[in-house]
Amino acid sequence: MERDCLSHGASANLHERLFMLSDSSQVHVYRKCKNVASVIQHSVGNGRKVRGPYCRIYETEGEIVKVVVPYRAKLLCQVLFSMGIV
Secondary structure: OHHHHHHHHHHHHHHHHHHHOOOEEEEEEEOOOOOEOEEEEEEEEOOEEEEEEEEOOOOEOOOEEEEEEEHHHHHHHHHHHHOOOO
16 A cells, blocks of 8 residues: 555656646647647738648648647757757
8 A cells, every 4th residue: 555655646746846846838739740830920821821830741720739748848849850850
């Protein structure tokens, strides 16, 4: 019983430190390719431009969801993406 309490306590402590107490940030993720979508200004049609999340790989703005992650994870994804690692 003590073993179970210790393991659950450790995992709850890690979850709290890494997710709850750190700076939270929102990331737009495209469902098909699971890549981070960029928030850019893109043309829709009739010469109109709209600013919003856009997947550059599939060149679409559909099926994009917001995910709440720690800022460290968002920064790591941005650094890897800038180096060409997806």
